[in-house]
Amino acid sequence: xxxLLGVAVLGAGHMGADHxxxxxxxxxxxxxxxxxxxxxxxxxxxxxxxxxxxxxxxVAAALDAPGVEAVLIxxxxxxxxxxxxxxxxxxxxxxxxxxxxxxxxxxxxxxEAEVRLGRRLVQVGFMRRYDAExxxxxxxxxxxxxxRPLMLHCVHRNVSSPPGFTSAMLVxxxxxxxIDAARWLLGQEPVAVSVLRPGSTGRAPEGLxxxxxxxxxxxxxxxxxxxxxxxxGFGYQVRCEAVCEGGSAxxxxxxxxxxxxxxxESREVPxxxxxxxxxxxxxxxxxxxxxCRAGRVTGPSAWDGYASSATAEAGVRAQRTGxxxxxxxxxxxxxxx
Numbered sequence: 001x002x003x004l005l006g007v008a009v010l011g012a013g014h015m016g017a018d019h020x021x022x023x024x025x026x027x028x029x030x031x032x033x034x035x036x037x038x039x040x041x042x043x044x045x046x047x048x049x050x051x052x053x054x055x056x057x058x059v060a061a062a063l064d065a066p067g068v069e070a071v072l073i074x075x076x077x078x079x080x081x082x083x084x085x086x087x088x089x090x091x092x093x094x095x096x097x098x099x100x101x102x103x104x105x106x107x108x109x110x111x112e113a114e115v116r117l118g119r120r121l122v123q124v125g126f127m128r129r130y131d132a133e134x135x136x137x138x139x140x141x142x143x144x145x146x147x148r149p150l151m152l153h154c155v156h157r158n159v160s161s162p163p164g165f166t167s168a169m170l171v172x173x174x175x176x177x178x179i180d181a182a183r184w185l186l187g188q189e190p191v192a193v194s195v196l197r198p199g200s201t202g203r204a205p206e207g208l209x210x211x212x213x214x215x216x217x218x219x220x221x222x223x224x225x226x227x228x229x230x231x232x233g234f235g236y237q238v239r240c241e242a243v244c245e246g247g248s249a250x251x252x253x254x255x256x257x258x259x260x261x262x263x264x265e266s267r268e269v270p271x272x273x274x275x276x277x278x279x280x281x282x283x284x285x286x287x288x289x290x291x292c293r294a295g296r297v298t299g300p301s302a303w304d305g306y307a308s309s310a311t312a313e314a315g316v317r318a319q320r321t322g323x324x325x326x327x328x329x330x331x332x333x334x335x336x337x
Contacts, residue, residue, distance in 0.1 A: 004030055005030040006031060006067035007033055007072055008034040008035070008062045008071050008092075009023070009032060009034070009035045009071075009074060010035075010036045010059055010062065010071065010073045010075045010083050011037060011079075012036075012042045012046040012074075013075075016075070017046055018274055020032055020035060020046050022285055023072070026282055026285075027285045030070075030285075031052070032047065032050050032053045033053060033065060034047075034055075034056060034061075034062040035047050035053060035054075035055055035056070035062065036057065037057070040056070043055035052067065054066075059079075059082070059086055063086055068092070070094070070292045071092050071094045071095070072094075072096075073087075073094060073095070073096040074097050077098075077099045077101065078102060080096055080099070080102075081106045081107075081109065083096075084100075084122065088113055088114065091117075091121070092121065093291075093292045093297055095284075096124055096305070098124055098125050098126055098305065099173070099176055099309050100122070100309060101309060103309060107305055107309040108310075110302055110305070110306070111302045111303055111333065114302050115333045118335075120297040120335065121297060123288055123291075123297055123299040124180075124301065124302065124308075126177065127284045128180070129180075129184055129284075129299065130287065131283075132279065132280075133251035133252060136251070137240065137251050138184065138185055140242075141249075145246070147244045147247070149242055149244050150222060150243050151242075152182055152224040152225070152240060152242055153239075153241040154181075154182075154224065154226040154227070154238075155227045155240075155252070156178060156226060156227065156228050156237075157229045157230070157235070157238075158229070158230040158236055158272075159233060159234065159236060160203070160231050160233065161210070165205075165208060166207075167212075168316045168319065170210060170230060171195065171214060171315040171316050171319055172309075175312065176309070177238075178224070178228075179307075179312060180308045181240065182218070185242065186220060186224075188222060190224075190307075190327045191327055192325065192327060193215065193216055193217075193325050193327060194318050194323075195315060195318045196212070197213070198211060203232075203233050204231045210229060210231050211227060211229035211230075212319070213227055213228075234269060236270045236276050237269070237270075238252050238277075287299060303335075303336035311327050314326065
């Protein structure tokens with residue numbers, strides 16, 4: 001594929017706007033060809049000043065716009081399935097922000113549709129796989145220098161939850177990142193999920209049970225615990241510690257500038273994921289663009305998106321019932337072997 005890769009971005013909200021900026025100003029080899037958002041004025045604002053980019057209210061119109069060769073889906077999760085099938089119908093490679101599809105049944109339909117095509121078109125936006133610290137931890141675990149992994153301890157904290165955020169979303173939206181990271185780091189699948197809850201913080205909106213403690217069991221015998229706390233009031237923190245037979249390794253300790261002044265020392269705490277994982281998003285998008293231009297699809301697959309949604313769905317079931325919930329995965333198709 002010669003020239004710049006023409007990308008249609010679906011969704012011009014917080015995440016979509018950041019990807020539009022990244023494609024236009026940071027990522028080489030690509031350009032924004034079209035933007036779609038149900039709020040047409042927002043789509044028009046997103047393409048203002050970008051030569052050759054068109055704004056649309058409908059997904060199909062954006063995908064059919066002149067010069068579109070690939071699709072980046074950054075719309076809300078419930079809109080993903082329909083957009084993915086539209087992209088499949090046109091044979092367009094896709095970078096789809098997580099979740100692939102929020103419910104496991106819908107995600108499996110996407111997997112089955114891609115299998116019928118006989119080739120991969122989807123990369124799912126699990127950007128932690130592109131973070132420098134996560135990559136180092138993955139390499140260390142793959143080398144086996146610390147022996148067999150026994151446990152992963154994870155922390156996922158936000159300053160505050162957005163309007164409309166529900167208790168279930170702590171698991172199926174936030175913890176979905178830890179689910180994928182654990183599967184990738186360990187090379188193992190979750191087989192069961194349990195959810196425990198301490199008393200909720202006074203910072204949580206009425207009806208939101210926050211924080212929560214999520215426990216994953218894998219088919220390789222590893223326990224993965226996740227503290228998910230989305231109304232800390234102080235910052236965005238993501239940490240992971242792998243405890244192995246021969247030692248441990250911890251990432252996510254230091255991000256931001258440290259200021260030393262007479263009698264004190266202070267450190268900045270990132271306020272959201274776009275700051276903490278800025279470099280990871282850059283690497284992810286560059287890798288996707290490079291692969292598209294070479295006619296390939298790499299990175300987290302539609303199967304990874306399905307496995308995450310199925311595990312999160314079990315987690316929400318465990319949260320609701322207060323019992324251990326098994327994870328039921330369909331057989332993995334050969335396309336994703």
